[in-house]
Amino acid sequence: MIDELDMLARFGGIAHLSVLEADGADRQRLQRLVVGGLLVRPRRGWYAVPNADPLLVRAAQLGGRVTCITALRKMGVWCVDDHRLHLAVASNTGHPPLRQDGLCIHYSRREPPISGPPVVSVLDALADQFRCQTGENVIVAIDSALNKGLIRRSDLNELRSRVPKKYWPLLDCVDGNCESGLETKVRLRLGRRGVRYRTQALIPGVGRVDILIGDRLIVETDGIEFHTGDAAIRDRDRDLLLHRLGYIVIRVTYAMVMYRWDEVESVITSYVSRREHRWSARHVRAGLA
Template identity: 40%
Template sequence: MTQPFIANIRSRGGAARVATLTASGATRGRLRAAVQNGELVRIRKGWLAVPDAPADVIRAVAYGGRLACLSAARFHGLWAPEDDHVHAAIPRHAGRVHGHPEDLIIHWQSTAWSAHSSVVEPVPDLVRQVLLCRPLEDALTVIDSALNTRTLSMAGLAAILDTLPPRFARVIGEVDARSESGLETFCRCRLRPLGISIRSQVRIPGVGRVDLLLGDRIVIEADGAEWHNGSSAFLADRSRDLALVRMGYVVIRVGYAHVVHEWKLIELAIVGLVARGEHRWTAAHHRAGLAR
């Protein structure tokens, strides 16, 4: 039977202080036995974790902190941009972190966090950290994801922005809770300078929702990193594309690598379409009964 303290540790992100566990009813003897039989592992003095705790959590706690920023966003299941670092929030009073590696980014905290809380920063705190740590479009991918999954409200976002310098006030007008992936957010942010309307998750009769609609008729569909050529979704997506083309739309389907690593290819294609006016319905489309 699973011991109550195991569930307690999991509820805190996978690790907890021994003092927290004993305060919740676990005996030190039972905790020692759990370590000996492999139910728990020691991270550092006074800290225990379940063996399958995320590696990033273990590292953050090992250095005296808790998982923060982009690392915490991923833990909470939010979309987050690529990042090879582990982000840890550490109280300033902790002093120098000895021998911390280059791939550890420390977010110094002015106040100590409760030892009885989770070892992963909550969504409002990690959003604030991402805004201060990363470029704006990276932060927007996380915020859009939090809004879309309802782990953050617009009121909650406004409260966060109130604690930041005035330059962050613009964020409230940049977010879009309809965005279902960071790829959509990246595309929206990068296409906005074109000065053409761009809408997320637009429903087109007979087809359903499309990721982005630029102007009247350029549909942008972004396939995530988990998309596979052999999946049934491949055929379904292509059938949707064909239906959209038949209805007069221009469809641009891009992959994760295109958006993240080869954006210029997408930009040049779209700028060319816009320069030719192909983002608008024309008289010919109206005569053919295609314009909507």
């Protein structure tokens, strides 16, 4: 006998009746599970386990699908959270959800998927953010999706076909090497100032560093999840080794990148203007370069 509860678990805890029936579920058994409190119905045609993801449940209640940065964050993509539920709604829907605080509606001409939970694909979510987020944040999310293997570089052509031509220059700025959104933000801002850099540069005897400017100026980023402990100790030991090898290390936090970038940029451009980001003759004489 088909176990509808196990089936819901396979679909992430929430699914439409048409999907469940296609997989062998029985409508009457589903209804008995609702009466018994083992399932809930967020909206006509939808079934969910009581502890299903609240964002997905709310999306179903509102007649839409989770999209944009709300969906991207659920997929593990690095993006800035504006604490709203971003909801994709069919543009031809007869009953659109009322506009309300905490809700950002993306009207879409795309047909809703016939399977799975009420959340769009990663490409759809990336496309929806172009009209919603800043250019920098758009690139951050695409960089992250590339780096995590959620999309391929060939998918950028598909993205290009889904967004207005005025947004195409943003896709030309995508890198995919950066391992965090903070790295992407730093490289974009350095690029706008004309500062040349390399991302994930390999330093012999040390390993890869986030951003290398010139020959010896390194910028390392510590994300919002950064804490003290063994990881921090390893980072400091690595910084000490880099200093011993003649490198300059600037370690910046989430708050510094997000809210104090002017101060960080001033320090970096000061080093560059004094050409301290380059090996000098004295470094060569000291055997560092």
